[in-house]
Amino acid sequence: MQIGNHILKNNLVVAPMAGVTDRPFRQLCKKMGAGLAVSEMVTSNSLLYGSEKTKRRANHEGEVNPISVQIAGADPKMMAEAAKHNVDNGAQIIDINMGCPAKKICNVMAGSALLKDEPLVAQILRAVVGAVDVPVTLKIRTGWDKQNRNAIQIAKMAEDLGVQALAMHGRTRACAYMGDAExxxxxxxxxxxxxPLIANGDITTPEKAKFVLDYTGADAVMIGRAAQGRPWIFREIEHYLTTGTHLLPPTVDEIHAVMLEHLHDLYEFYGDLTGMRMARKHISWYTKGLAGSAQFRHTMNTLQTIELQLQAINDFFVELKTKNERLVYIENDADDSETDASSALAA
Structure with a gap:
């Protein structure tokens, strides 16, 4: 698949997710087989360029190309300036967020709220495409609500104004993440x-990825929440699309190693305290559904140092390996219904 002058190694894309697709996660997913990983959204408000959060989101040091940065906002001039700023700081693709359904984004008329104002959409697209010499992509939903699906109009407008690829989530803004994607x-x-069109929404297995590609004719699929704690889903999908067969599940030792590598990257990227806290949600995702993990996750959230966190993880995986060499997920973990307070917002 090709976006502008960038030829991707495959048609598997990591969805931008606030609080999740930081540099350590993007690097890991690319290592595990993703052809492209889009950053968590970066504000277009220049007053926040100097904040630690914004500087971290613009940190692409050592990241595998191409580097795609998503910008969010509702003012055409500010969005154009944000695009230029991020290109100056290493972005090779600029992605425009018109897909996020989060209230705090839509309340400032950004994200998927923009789908309600097609003239403003055109102004933003024209401004951003005209401001940078790298490919511009766009992420949208099917429309504002089920009575107002205007994705075709937005898509044709985007193509006419020079957008070079479109990612689309199969729900409206009003649906958020409820019900099934269509x-x-x-x-x-x-x-x-x-x-090129990238299909997104409820793609959780290799079979589902193939179905969506075949059914929609899309050029690629975008994986979001299904990659949380399961970054190897990209190599599994790529293998299935290529061969029609399934890879063996990862071994306990491999997942233990992948998880530790990810956590050490988080500690280094965020610093010890913030890294330890950021790691908690990833640890929860990695272990969710594994036998005996419910109590482990409760305990994990009480540990206050990296050393205690790592020791608890090592003890858990040693015990797990005595039961199974490969990971076996159970259908009903004791606290499967709980909602992680730090759960991601898929853009």
Whole structure:
């Protein structure tokens, strides 16, 4: 798959997720087989460029190319300036967020709220495309609500204004993440445009990825929440799409090693205290559904040092390995219904 002058190694893309797709996670997913990973959204407000959060989100040191940075906002001039700022700081693709359904984003008329104002969408697209000499991509939903699905109009407008690829989540803004994603609108959009289309929404298995690609005719699939704690899903999907067969599940030792590598990257990226706290949600995702993990996750959230965190992880995996060489997930973990306070917002 190609976006502008960038030829991706495959058609598997990591969705931008606030609080998740930081540099350590993007690097890990690329290592595990993703062809492209989009950053968590970066504000277009220049007053925040100097904040620690914004500087971390613009940190691409050592990241595998191409580097795609998502910007969010509702003012065309500010979005254009944000695009230029991020290109100056290493971005090789600029992605525009018109897909995030979060209230704090939509309340300032950014994210998927923009789908309600097509003239403003056109102004933003024209401003950003004109401001940078790298490919510009766009992330949208099917529309504002089920009575107002305007994805085809937005997609054709984007193509006409120079956007070079479109990612589309199969729900409306009003649906948020409720119900099932639908793919008929994505298929209709694919028929209406010539630029690459990336399908997103409820793609959780290799079989589902193949179904969505076949059903919609999309050029690629974008994986979000299904990659949380399961970054190897990209190599599993790539293998299935190539061979029609399944890879063996990862071994306990491999997942232990992948998890530790990820956590050490988080500690280094964020510093000890913030890194330890950021690690908690990833640890929860890695272990969710594993036998005996419910109590482990409760305990993990009480540990206050990296040393205690790592020791608890090592003890858990040693015990797990005595039961199974490969990971075996159980259907009903004791606290499967709990919601992590730090759960991600898929853009």
């Amino acid at each position: 793919y008929d609108t994505i298929a209709a959009v694919k028929q209406a445009i010539k630029i």
